[in-house]
Amino acid sequence: MQSASWQIDRRLHFIIGARPLALITLIACISGCAVAPAPLKDTPQVVATPQSGQLNVTLAPATPIGNVQPVYVSIANGTDMPRSVVPSQVFALNEDGNRVAPLPPGEAARQAGGANELKGAVESAALGGILEGAIGAGVGAIVGSVVPRGTDFFGVHGAANGAAVGGAIGGGQGLIGGAGRGQGRADQQANEQMGALALPSTEVRHDFTVSGYVFFPKGDYKQLQVLLVDGETGDTEVIDRPWK
Numbered sequence: 001m002q003s004a005s006w007q008i009d010r011r012l013h014f015i016i017g018a019r020p021l022a023l024i025t026l027i028a029c030i031s032g033c034a035v036a037p038a039p040l041k042d043t044p045q046v047v048a049t050p051q052s053g054q055l056n057v058t059l060a061p062a063t064p065i066g067n068v069q070p071v072y073v074s075i076a077n078g079t080d081m082p083r084s085v086v087p088s089q090v091f092a093l094n095e096d097g098n099r100v101a102p103l104p105p106g107e108a109a110r111q112a113g114g115a116n117e118l119k120g121a122v123e124s125a126a127l128g129g130i131l132e133g134a135i136g137a138g139v140g141a142i143v144g145s146v147v148p149r150g151t152d153f154f155g156v157h158g159a160a161n162g163a164a165v166g167g168a169i170g171g172g173q174g175l176i177g178g179a180g181r182g183q184g185r186a187d188q189q190a191n192e193q194m195g196a197l198a199l200p201s202t203e204v205r206h207d208f209t210v211s212g213y214v215f216f217p218k219g220d221y222k223q224l225q226v227l228l229v230d231g232e233t234g235d236t237e238v239i240d241r242p243w244k
Helices: 004-017 019-031 105-111 115-146 158-197
Strands: 055-061 068-077 083-094 202-204 209-217 221-230 236-242
Touching (some): 055 221, 068 202, 068 221, 105 158, 105 209, 202 209
Antiparallel strands (some): 055 068, 083 202, 083 221, 221 236
């Protein structure tokens, strides 16, 4: 009759050879999906076209994200004089004609703490919980498979109980830890995307076009006001466009 120690050695050899590969494959497949969606789903692809002798400014308000109103602004310079764009000098005008200053991209990302970002956090938390639950179940199955049937190992009785306890522990810890990491991932992604898509502070030369988002507190606006600086004279040029 084969000894119990021989059976354990044989099971360990099997675990080292086959089960970690399957577990790693499962982890890779699930973790590849655990990504929160970006808060700005559809970004404009059409920009303003330079027109000879004119400054062409267009805007396209996007769907609000939480308490933030993104507006896509495109500036095309068809004149011979360069213009400097300063995002902090782009204003939203309310129904009383008062100017509302834009939010910096980082603050806009922080205030967009609802809607799509929250949805992304929930989805990431769920996926994180599934991932860690799978890891826990896999580890539990490995621990259980090492222990010969009929033998108690830290209160785990055989392979079936090992998998069950491992899955329960991994799943519970995964849902708790995954929720925090999911929210963190959603915050990070919102910040990265909003920063990358924001209207840059730059110079618009002849026949050049500059485009990007400006973020305002959510509200009822009637007009957008853009202040541009003449690159040669230093004079300020004010351009008003209706909110649409």
